[in-house]
Amino acid sequence: MAKEIKNSQETSAQTEVSNFLRQIIDSDCAHATYANRSDSKGNILPSVITRFPPEPNGYLHIGHAKSICLNFGLAKDYAHLTNGARCHMRFDDTNPAKEETEYVDSILDAVSWLGFDWHHNGQEFQFYASDYFDTLFAFAKILISTGKAYVDSQSAEDIQKNRGNFTQVGSPSPFRDREISENLDLFEKMRSGVFKDGEHVLRLKIDMSHPNLVMRDPVIYRIRHAHHHRTGNTWCIYPLYDFTHCISDALENITHSICTLEFENNRPLYEWILNELHQAGALKAPLPHQYEFARLNLTYTLTSKRKLLQLVQENYVDGWDDPRMPTIVGLRRRGYTPESLQLFCDRIGVSKADSWIDMSVLEQALRDDLDPKVERGTAVLSPLKLIIDNFNAELEWCSAPKHPHHEDWGRRDFALTKELWIESDDFMPDPPKGFFRLFPPKDGQPGSRVRLRYGFVVECTGYDIDENGNTIAVRVNYFPDSKSGTPGSADYKVKGNIHWVSVPHAVSAELRIYDRLFTDPHPASGDKDFLTLLNSESKKVLHAFVEPSLAKAMPEQRFQFERHGYFVADRLDYSENKPVFNFAVGLKDQWKK
Ligand code: ATP
Numbered sequence: 001m002a003k004e005i006k007n008s009q010e011t012s013a014q015t016e017v018s019n020f021l022r023q024i025i026d027s028d029c030a031h032a033t034y035a036n037r038s039d040s041k042g043n044i045l046p047s048v049i050t051r052f053p054p055e056p057n058g059y060l061h062i063g064h065a066k067s068i069c070l071n072f073g074l075a076k077d078y079a080h081l082t083n084g085a086r087c088h089m090r091f092d093d094t095n096p097a098k099e100e101t102e103y104v105d106s107i108l109d110a111v112s113w114l115g116f117d118w119h120h121n122g123q124e125f126q127f128y129a130s131d132y133f134d135t136l137f138a139f140a141k142i143l144i145s146t147g148k149a150y151v152d153s154q155s156a157e158d159i160q161k162n163r164g165n166f167t168q169v170g171s172p173s174p175f176r177d178r179e180i181s182e183n184l185d186l187f188e189k190m191r192s193g194v195f196k197d198g199e200h201v202l203r204l205k206i207d208m209s210h211p212n213l214v215m216r217d218p219v220i221y222r223i224r225h226a227h228h229h230r231t232g233n234t235w236c237i238y239p240l241y242d243f244t245h246c247i248s249d250a251l252e253n254i255t256h257s258i259c260t261l262e263f264e265n266n267r268p269l270y271e272w273i274l275n276e277l278h279q280a281g282a283l284k285a286p287l288p289h290q291y292e293f294a295r296l297n298l299t300y301t302l303t304s305k306r307k308l309l310q311l312v313q314e315n316y317v318d319g320w321d322d323p324r325m326p327t328i329v330g331l332r333r334r335g336y337t338p339e340s341l342q343l344f345c346d347r348i349g350v351s352k353a354d355s356w357i358d359m360s361v362l363e364q365a366l367r368d369d370l371d372p373k374v375e376r377g378t379a380v381l382s383p384l385k386l387i388i389d390n391f392n393a394e395l396e397w398c399s400a401p402k403h404p405h406h407e408d409w410g411r412r413d414f415a416l417t418k419e420l421w422i423e424s425d426d427f428m429p430d431p432p433k434g435f436f437r438l439f440p441p442k443d444g445q446p447g448s449r450v451r452l453r454y455g456f457v458v459e460c461t462g463y464d465i466d467e468n469g470n471t472i473a474v475r476v477n478y479f480p481d482s483k484s485g486t487p488g489s490a491d492y493k494v495k496g497n498i499h500w501v502s503v504p505h506a507v508s509a510e511l512r513i514y515d516r517l518f519t520d521p522h523p524a525s526g527d528k529d530f531l532t533l534l535n536s537e538s539k540k541v542l543h544a545f546v547e548p549s550l551a552k553a554m555p556e557q558r559f560q561f562e563r564h565g566y567f568v569a570d571r572l573d574y575s576e577n578k579p580v581f582n583f584a585v586g587l588k589d590q591w592k593k
């Protein structure tokens, strides 16, 4: 198993090595590799152009966020160059069956929400590989004409079988030496719809005994009578990834084409195709280069669109934006901010070696981002009534800072009354040693004293039970001269400090408490069936009481609920009449062993 990275010290060690891409770009800038280029209209081109090239076949996940932060981030970092730098948004949409406009829209939303955009000097750089279908077709014909591609009429199974394997060289197709004119004719016929799916393919003529299997005459076009989300029924042949990607990069004048490590073996093919087209005069130098980095693997979750789709389609989660999903829409609904995801990506860095990042690193980035910038609030998740027997006033106003380190943000005011809601586990009728919260008098000893946060010190005098013996109310007396912030209040020394909301003022709220989606740190590795490793406790809905000001939150406003953790007003379901908050992350790492 690859190395596992568990905390930010380890991630910073990782970032040390992470600038290998920056070193490459710096060196290209120093050598003017991509300087002095201009586009077909004569405009000077930036010396650094990256791209983010998702396939619109699902919602983006945290792994894509890494690629987005990397590609768009490099363009930002090198914006100071004389001709600037930019990152293109490109949809790699050459597979008609799986791609949909819904996904295109969600991807654009996710990238802009993360804080990036694909405009440069007032121009938009959004592209679709499908825009290049005509050019790709023309380039394929150039390769046929130079004897570098041929139409193969073997079945898919025979092509696979004759490719050989690591120990055995491949055997050439009986169609490998077709005449150029016959190849051109057949390829045109493939395009015009004369053949059925699978009858022919177009292959490059490279080397059937090449040690790298990718180079054994790869297929670059296949027949697919299918509707495409953008080109409709115009095409019935579609180019494959290896052919499309490098050419799209070259057509867009990309300089550094950054992809994940599994494409390392495809790099020679990337170079082969571009060089052949360059030699044939179809493409101008300098050509783009491919560089690989390690994909993000995050524990307790999945980073595969296909598997995430399965969770959605088979209703294991409540949709792509379920707050337990590692999708960008899911993380957003969970309370993650764009800044927290960028911070996470900065911390994990970019390396050339595969590793696993522990989920706690992501959670810590959220905490670190939210702590200084969100207001505090009070929520009682599991309410138990507290009655202050000697409190005879109607109410007493108390107040707390909106943020402990930002006095300038002002204060929240809330009423203290005779009856309060407290957390049921802040009281124990018969506590073990070391329990510092509320417990009743016992064996001649008085009951415990605690401070009601921002209010008074109270002493427990007893508790009420129902006919089944369940505690239904805790009884206390308060000390009128102990109010927080008043002279002498500090003379009361108490070990417990509990939160509360006034019964008549409390607002009921739905709190959705989320936990990790899987119980296993690597739910999809080896031959594990991830569907059997789902955490059955990953979602709980609580009917809680919150302080009145929390009924006036904005959807998507984030808070720290004191003593509990960070919550976000649900962006879809929250309203003043029915406040709904999602649990984002705890105050501390609860999973730490
Ligand atoms: P999936 O396996 O989830 O479908 P993919 O790689 O097929 O992912 P694409 O839409 O092709 O998804 O990916 C767009 C870009 O995001 C690619 O450049 C890809 O390398 C990158 N990417 C995808 N997953 C990760 C990941 N886990 N870590 C880093 N980058 C990723």
Ligand code: MG
Binding pocket: 055
């Ligand atoms: Mg892909």
